[in-house]
Amino acid sequence: MASKYIALPKGVSEKSFDAAVKEFRRVLGEAHVLVKAEQLAPYTKTMMPVPDADHTASAAIMATTVEQIQKIVGICNKYKVPIWTISTGKNLGYGSAAPAERGQVVLDLHRMNRILEVDGDLCYALVEPGVTYRQLYDYFQEHKLPLWLSVPAPSAIAGPTGNTMDRGVGYTPYGEHFLNACGMEVVLANGEILRTAMGGLSKSNTWQCFKWGYGPYLDGIFTQSNYGIVTKFGFWLQPAPPVCKPFQIQYQNEADVEEIVEIMRPLRISGVIPNSGVIAHALYEAALKAKRSDYVKGPGSISDDAVRQLVSDHKMGIWNVYAALYGTKEQVDVNWKIVTDAFGKSGKAKFLTEEDVGDDPQFGYRAVLMRGGMDMREFSLYNWRGGGGSLWFAPVSQARGSETLKQMKLAKQILSRHGLDYTGEFIVGLRDMHHILDMVYDRTDPEMTKAAYQCFDELITEFSALGYGSYRTNTAFMNKVAETYGPVQRSINRRLKKALDPNGILAPGKSGIR
Ligand SMILES: Cc1cc2nc3c(=O)[nH]c(=O)nc-3n(C[C@H](O)[C@H](O)[C@H](O)COP(=O)(O)OP(=O)(O)OC[C@H]3O[C@@H](n4cnc5c(N)ncnc54)[C@H](O)[C@@H]3O)c2cc1C
Missing domain, CATH: 3.40.462.10 (FAD-linked oxidases, C-terminal domain)
Structure with a gap:
């Protein structure tokens, strides 16, 4: 009998996937769990020279709250279902919104799109992952805030969280985007919520002002990786120059x-x-x-x-x-x-x-x-x-x-x-x-x-x-690029993965890490 899914996660039976989908629907509502081919088409179209079938999602699920994401990782751990997180999903030329591997479930956060804070004096913003650059640009205009964004060329349709998670760049003095990132909230594979650096103190008001906090600096390990799902993202803004x-x-x-x-x-x-x-x-x-x-x-x-x-x-x-x-x-x-x-x-x-x-x-x-x-x-x-x-x-x-x-x-x-x-x-x-x-x-x-x-x-x-390493690559070549950085980096990435995500539910394959 033909499967009712266009793809299944690797190693997951249809029966198990059915049960997982049912639980996703209980958490997110029927309308926010997509499994039909026509619904998944936007998540399957890549620009890469490999068959779309290699990157066909089994489902796309849309969360709007941190609590929902905590429940989703619980379901994924229970059924060993892998999820591929996107924020605004416009990673064009790097794999677009499609998962790294056939059968992964796309966790699409574009509806989680509140601008949580913009501070005009200290020139920073705190946003949810689905916020687009266009949304922020319009917000600054509407509130007459003399603040500038730094955007990649797809500007309006992309967003600061996804772009910075893949260590993207823009063209203003704030164009090295991760350099201007300050404070993240991350849902870990076990459902815990980590607020990085100063975000660890419940009464701190410096989460978006001081990057380093105390102890190891962790923000970096959540970029170009599969160690967590970023649910809040802080970054610095340039005051509009005269x-x-x-x-x-x-x-x-x-x-x-x-x-x-x-x-x-x-x-x-x-x-x-x-x-x-x-x-x-x-x-x-x-x-x-x-x-x-x-x-x-x-x-x-x-x-x-x-x-x-x-x-x-x-x-x-x-x-x-x-x-x-x-x-x-x-x-x-x-x-x-x-x-x-x-x-x-x-x-x-x-x-x-x-x-x-x-x-x-x-x-x-x-x-x-x-x-x-x-x-x-x-x-x-x-x-x-x-x-x-x-x-x-x-x-x-x-x-x-x-x-x-x-x-x-x-x-x-x-x-x-x-x-x-x-x-x-x-x-x-x-x-x-x-x-x-x-x-x-x-x-x-x-x-x-x-x-x-x-x-x-x-x-x-x-x-x-010749020693020229790629700073970023598309999902079809992540493993090959990871190889070029040598066995020790690969091994550390793998050990971190095992420690943080023992069931390998978060974006297996991202940056060659599983
Ligand atoms: C013509 C053209 C020009 C371009 N110019 C530029 C440019 O100037 N600079 C540039 O940087 N890029 C450029 N790009 C590439 C790309 O379109 C942008 O980088 C874009 O910002 C990425 O899409 P996004 O912001 O929607 O991120 P997303 O697609 O949402 O995310 C990108 C990746 O980050 C990870 N990720 C996303 N959200 C999360 C999360 N919440 N938690 C954990 N991980 C997450 C995932 O691995 C995801 O695949 C260009 C593309 C085109 C077609």
Whole structure:
């Protein structure tokens, strides 16, 4: 007889799962336990080059309170049912809302969406996991609070809890999101509620002010992990500065990226440029202005000549540098002089400010993001190829010019072996540099999908062999990336897992941990 479920958790019989579903329904109500194929479709659609069947959820359940989550983990322990937690569920290009493994139950917290506190003096917020950036943005506007968010490019539809749990980034001076996290409430696998750091004292009012508390600092172990379910999340907000001056600097040769990073690093470390400096290759932004089919006929990756033509047709740089200055007018003027002197020295840089470009979409969306605003134009990346396939490759290096060209050359070699384009950017942090590639491919084309899988696998293998570890990856490659960090880290992660979640009910497989 055919099962009434589209998937079952590994090792769980239909009879046991039936009993678990019945208990979930008693806790959450009939309407908030989804098991039908059409209800689960939004939780199954990934952009990864693997069959959706590998990531099909057995159910999706929606909780709104901490007490419900405590009961859910109780049921999961009883029936050995694994749950995959999402907050706003927009982890696009990293696995979306789908579970890491077939049959896991998605615990969807998007309805748990209260803004619990915003302190305008101390500039922090405490939110539930389902709160979106759009919700907070609207809240600040409504209450006339001069506070800024730092958002990832999907801005409006994503949220601070999920983004920070996967250690995501934004584009303001608060863009390293976990650095600005302060205080979490976590439901553990045994149902206990942990409030981290100062949250341990019942009368403390410093939970969102002082990160470290006393004793080991625990917040980190709940990010990119499967040790708990975060139910409250505190983080710091930037006071709106009197002036923000975003700028773009265009360069016309691929080799110039070495010089750009050498100039950018000291300006970042000294704080002259307080937000992460993005150095976007033309192909990362091309779809905002051009169609791939106008430059490439037939299969294979785009040629360097075609890229040069595209850049000249659309007045882009081969490299497009974005950053911003923040502060009073006097501070910004002084820093602008420092920036233009430094980048202007070699005579290769073309400076553009908002006044120069009007409503140019390329600079326009970056400028909005550097103010923590809502702008989804980066999704144009998916018009470049079409077909909806995307995997983010995100190796980390030192912030040195000498780290750029060799990485780009290697990435281009691997991508072109598989007929894919180099859609990349470098992001200069404080001492680190993220090399971000969106490996876009046509997921409706089975051959290209196969090639994309192989290509991503080779990118991880070849980059990690040179010491470039990925800071984050999609659910199809978590195990492979975890391997690259060596046996001792894996073993400690496993031992922590056994101690905190002996039945392995929380997101088995996340970051390769089970
Ligand atoms: C065009 C495009 C541009 C992008 N740009 C950026 C960018 O600039 N910066 C960036 O960081 N990302 C970027 N992304 C990736 C992604 O869309 C964002 O990181 C997004 O914020 C993640 O989705 P979310 O916030 O809904 O988190 P979720 O999907 O809710 O959560 C992400 C992961 O965190 C864990 N998690 C979530 N909630 C909890 C919880 N309550 N307890 C424990 N663990 C939990 C789970 O493992 C989950 O899979 C981009 C994606 C696209 C398509």
